[in-house]
Amino acid sequence: MNFALWIPLAVPVTLAVLSLTGGARPPGRLGPVASSAAVLLSGLLLVGAVLAGDIPSLGGGLLRADALSAYMLTVVGAVGLVSTWGGLGHAAAAPGRFAGSYDALISVFLAAMSLAVLADNIGLMWAAVEATTITTAFLVGHHRTRSSLEAAWKYVILGSVGVAIALLGIVLIYAASRGTGEPTLSWLVLSRTDLPLDPALIRAGGALAVLGFATKAGLAPMHSWLPDAHSQAPAPVSGLMSGVLLAVALYAILRIQTITDAVIGPDFLRVMLSIGGLLSLFVAATLLIRQRDFKRMLAYSSIEHMGMMAVGAAIGPAALPAVLLYMLGHGLTKATLFVISGRILEVEGSPRIDDVRALLVRRPGLAVPWLIAMAALVGFPPFSIFFSEVGIIVAGFGAGMGVVVGIALVLLLVIFAALTRLTVAMTVGAPTVGAPTGTAPGSVRAAPDRSAHGPRLPLILALGTTAVVAFIAEPVGTLLARAAAVLGGAQ
């Protein structure tokens, strides 16, 4: 099964080269979709291997797929597939002369995220995370407008400085492992509990590494790049960044947490992550109430969900299965929403919520999936975000963190109300004659537009998966339990 570790790295890179050389011809445009499918396929293969009790590894243990890595790879592939496949219509509408490099960058981006979750070496993972910043920089600036340039500049500066702080932390962790005779950066070795690691260096290194990766994960107060970058990037890229890049950064935090918890106990990072999580929820709540732009609304919702996941990570082992399920549920839902938001932006010509009214009457083809996905996002059952949030809250009360969880719950309710109000404003109501700009005259009273303006199947698959995944104990439940056990959640 070791070959499955190569697929998510080699296939996207090969396809990227083909996209660059093949140009904008139609089969070439399928490169990102094929890359995502390859990542998803190898993720599923590795999950199968892990569930069979195997731990595939390659390159002298440099690449290694335990239950957590295999699960994360599957999430990357699944969210990637929804974003790229669902974005096909969007991409086809604007082929342009940058289409080849656009497709190539998305493929390399997918390979970088795969490398980040498969690497058994913190340094290699760091390089992969930095590579995600590099590949997405031009994707964020793809539209070449003033705003997208501004967003891209902020994104690259804050992203690379944040990740540089993480590198300083990693360097200190490496220095802390000198006491073991053979300095190492391997997750597997460092998370063994019997190592004589220097506590002072681990404390400083862990704090800096978590701070750095939290910047990349969009946790407040280092979140300021996120709404700009996610709203200015083309919709499929936003879906990938919001849905899965943030989760990959959180994955790094979870791995670092395992190391620090073993050396200096869980309290240290628990405080940091609780503050970061609650602050993110607070920032999202205050800015969602008065939000005017639906792509920024989705971006702030990502900050909210990352905040909730950080609270879950702070709670510790009992909440980890819920956090991991959360990554999948949020990723699929957010990718779906960004794909639809791209289509709405394309047909309505405006990102402002005020300009997009009565979608349910005018464009049911877009409004119905939008409504369903928003319901999943704000946490209605049977969608898995509901179960993840409940899991985190219950685990929090169980772990004696009732105050933190209580505050989080209040903020979640505020966000729920804000998102519901904005969604209702966009979808429900009667169309006003002549008001919407960017539509053909007379189309307002004409027959409702039932077209989905792009492939429907990826959206149905994504929402269907989030709706049923929480009910599947075997193999999903087993996999989540084993992945959480990798992070010290073994009971």
Place this chain on the structure above:
Amino acid sequence: MFDTVYPQLIGLCTGALLLTSALLVWRHSLLASIRLLSVQGFALAALVAVIGLEEGEAEVIIVSVLVLLVKGMALPWVLAHETRATTRTDEAPRLNPTAGLLTVALLTILSYVVASRLLSGDTSISAHAAPIGLAMVLIGFLLLVTRRQAGSQLIGFLVLDNGIATVAFLTSGGVPLFLELGISLDVLLVVVILYVFAGRMRNKFGNTDIDQLRKLHD
């Protein structure tokens, strides 16, 4: 012979690193800053070479050549190329030079205090010099937040990165070679990307003043 010179060489190299960082805060001309950055790259390469000679590891010597090529030559060359294209190469920072240098002194003291707690168990010569790396990281931050031109921000980022490399080499003899390669490549690419963005900024805005990036907000 080398054992007696070794502490002095370490002191000389780290001294040069700190001096160039402080001078970067003091100088406002972009081209002068880039020359200083190049000197800093050479000092870092020399530091790595000294550590490599002391440990007798060929791998570290290779890394020092890599550092020399990337940080001493390639990056300053990219930056200088960018800067010559701009019409205005002088910086009007938010801090005047005196306040800047005082802040540098404070940051250096701070990093010595922090490092004395962190590395209390380590008595090697190189660990004694490690606070310099930390001070460079903080000075990099200072440059990032006080400069207004895109090019100066880039220099701040590179000083920050040099500081991290200094800490890495002084505390643990550097990370493994393949990682050093990956990290250098990443930094080089980030600088190239920011360089391209600075070019686009000049096309769209006529200059590279980052204070005008205020359109996106809530």
